[in-house]
Amino acid sequence: MKQEKPILSDTSLPIPDQHFSKNPLKTSGEFVLISTPIGNLSDFSLRAKQTLQEADILLCEDTRVTAKLLSAYGISIRMESVHEHNESQRTEQIISWLQQGKIIALVSDAGTPLLSDPGYRLTKAIIEADIPITAIPGANAALTALTLSGLPPHPYMFVGFPPPKSKARQNGFSVLKAAERAGLNATLIWHEAPHRLVDMLADLALIFGEDRQAAVARELTKKFEEVQRNTLQELIEHFTNTPPRGEITVLLGPPPVQDEITEDDLDQQLQTALQTMSVKDAAALVATAIHLPKKIVYQRALELSKNQ
Template identity: 75%
Template sequence: MKLKKPIYSNTSLTKSNQSNSTASGPDFGSLVLIATPIGNLNDFSLRAKQAIQEADILLCEDTRVTAKLLAAYGLSVKMESLHEHNETQRTEQIISWLNQGKKIALVSDAGTPLLSDPGYRLSKAVIDADIPISAIPGPNAALMALTLSGLPPHPYMFVGFPPPKSTARQSSFAILKAAERAGLQSTLIWHEAPHRLVDMLQDLALIFGQDRPAAVARELTKKFEEIQRNTLQGLIEHFTSIPPRGEITVLIGPKPQKETLSDDDLDQHLLEALKTMSVKDAAATISTAVHLPKKIIYQRALELSKIR
């Protein structure tokens, strides 16, 4: 069956809000989530600009960052901060403004709000209060990286930022590895800080294997945009020799359809883990990763620790 072409409309933001909510009229405010450029200012949409022009208040992750965007487009609006440290405290006040009929827009420093950025607690409270909420789509680093990675585009799972500490990071990866052994077949996506990239790739290789297809996207939409496609080991070697800079997105492809774990593979995983972890922690991490009983893995880890 041939799909119909999408129908585009230039209906105003106000009318759009009224059409998708039971609430309407001058006594009700509205919240709109606005995606902003992730690097290239030309990616700021006309609808986003219009929504900010119509807003009474613009909620910003960092008002200094957003001020630069507004200045580039000649926009002027009252800004209020909303970030991870004050979102819970500010939500009640913002709901009060919305109940007074205020039009409020929300942006993060870059990209689509709520995705690894503040705004979820507020948006949930707005929905629970039956206040109109809408969104203006736009730049998204995770999806752009996915389309450029050369890895299967669906299904995919966006995981956000991994834990900053190696032990917690390995544990979080091990949970995903266990999910793969239970049937998960998905491209996995994370954001990461450049100074932690190599450590993260090493932990990924430990849990998922050095030969897992992967990609690292860097500085998307900017002058020095870069996509490195390789195995995890190949990416480790590349970014060890050329330290990364800028905004980073990391992707690994789904597990091979017929992935098996030999005794040699298990020993290799354990030996790598034992370089930085105790026997107990190595056994816990690897047993979760390979979906095998911890008691058996602990016994083998103990044996390997004695002969290293």
């Protein structure tokens, strides 16, 4: 039986070029962002595998997690741990390796790098250093959940993880609700921990209303994949009675289409806006919020401002 090469352990000590460069004649390095499976190992692409086989160093959040993927595909590569606590400190060394001609890849524990994962500050610094950079697409929990949710697929807004505390969470949701009043009309997407899901749904219901359509996706691409689609109140009741497990993605549908706007509705919104805004700004805000032509709304705002 052919023996596989061992996966090299994580180390923060630099190794001399001749010991780990797979192409010592290369004069310009390359940085590659590689998407990894979010649960099903079969979702790892052939291009991603080939790139890792040719790379010099692999940056990852947790070497133990990434080692399982490498082992499954028989890949041997030097791993370096880069996470939120050491990303800034490691950036200078990593850029130095790239400038020496190294091919360096970065992965997160699962999914597409940088999205709710470390690596943004490093990637931005590499771009500013004018070092070649590319990405290998693959699994993404937010987009997978969006396609399965039954909610409008575009526009959408990925918000990441909400704050863990209820008050901060409600404040963040209130900002998004205010944006909706100003015209935002998108499906909103978050990741959430299972033990906070019911509390998060309760805060969403408080800010956006219990009847708002939503979806909760969990364990995507895995054996027990599940997508629950319902109003926020129904989802709260379901997950209160059936505590969730696994990786969670929460989606909130866009606000329902308003009934036909009456003149009284228009006047009320304009009068409220005119209390703190100029005629021009108030008209622009209200026109966007209620989807009426700006010229019509502006003319009415002028009339109301004269009466006031």
